[in-house]
Amino acid sequence: MKISINKDYDKMSRAAADLVVEQVKAKPGSLICFPSGDSPAGMFKYLIEDVKAGRVDLSQCYFVGLDEWVGLGKDDDGSCTKFLYEHFFTPLQADMARVKFFDAKAKDLDAACLDMDAFIKLHGPLDMMIVGIGMNGHIGLNEPGTDFNLYCHHAPLAQVTVEVGQKYFKKQTALTEGITLGLKYLQEAKTAVLLAAGAKKAGIIQQALDGDISQHIPASIFQTLPSSVILLDEGAAGDLAH
Template sequence: MKISVYETYDDMSRAAAELVAQQLAEKPASVVCFPSGDSPTGTLKYLVEWANEGKIDLSQCFFIGLDEWVGMDETDQGSCKYYLKTNFFDKLNTKLTNVTLFDAKAADLDAECERINNFISSKGGLDIMMVGIGMNGHLGLNEPGTPFDLYAHRSALDSVTVQVGQKYFDKETVLTEGITLGLRHLSEAGKAVLIASGEKKAGIIAESLQGTVSTEVPASILQKLPNAIVLLDKDAASQLEHAS
């Protein structure tokens, strides 16, 4: 696990975007997973800017969505599909053709997990799996107690996730279940990239990266991963010992 700390959120976002750009330069047909939420917005902004200026080529890349609230699609304002559509796909001058996202309205969600697993496997695995971190230490919707060896799976949502998740909606929304890539995907990815910013994340970052490795803190798996790259702004890193 390699930890890098940046002065500002923007600096961290640019560094994350540069990681993606470097990966695409080395392998144009890379398989890349992006999360939704507050953390990746700056990273996606840089990637859109560079793509529209012709500095990077996204046309051969395969994009995978990290997770989704069960029962929602791109028409739901707080959904992951809506986030990626409005912050990334719709802002690109060129339409992307290689996009694979969870269908969280599928009649058979277990079969949907298999579809995603099989697709990733058929491409030789994820080259970059980028994640944010929840206040309870979740990665994607791998909630506290989730085994480290799962691929894509359905997930009963933790009460913290349900509470925090309300911020993505303009009215109170019932959230009970998610569908998500698993922590085994993270372990097997070429690069497992965690991005986090803000003082509110400092406590869970310290617990995850320097505390006991346990399924009760899903992000603690990063301590075991030689492929893990952690990018933080100084506020998120403020409770870490010896962070640089």
């Protein structure tokens, strides 16, 4: 586990984009998992700039979306999939045959999980899995108490996730369940990357990286991942023991 503390969110975002660029230059056909949300938005901006400037070619990569709110999809405001389209795949003009999202509107969510597992098995293993961290230590929508050895799965959302998740919606939205890549994929990824920015994340980062390894703090799994990289800004790193 390598911890990199960056001066601010912008520097952290540039560092995250650099990790992706290095990965793709080493293996043009990499399979990469991206999260949605505030944490990776700056990284996506830099990656788009890098592609347009000719610094990297992402056209041979395969991509998967980390998670989704059950019942929502790419046409729904606030969905993880729509976020990734708007912030990355549409401006990238990506070949969407190389991109896989969860069908979170499927009648059979177990089948939707198996469909994602099959895509990863076909094109994987994951070369890079990039995640953020929730205020309760969740990774993707792997909530506290989730077994570390699950692959794709769906499960009820924690109340804090439902409350914090409202920031992505213009009006109050009922969120009950999430569908997500499981933590087993994080263990199997060649490189696992955690992004966190802002002083509001300092407490949970300290618990995850300095505290006990426990299913109660899913992000604590990073302590067990030797090839992982933790990218923080100074705010998020503020409570760590240095």
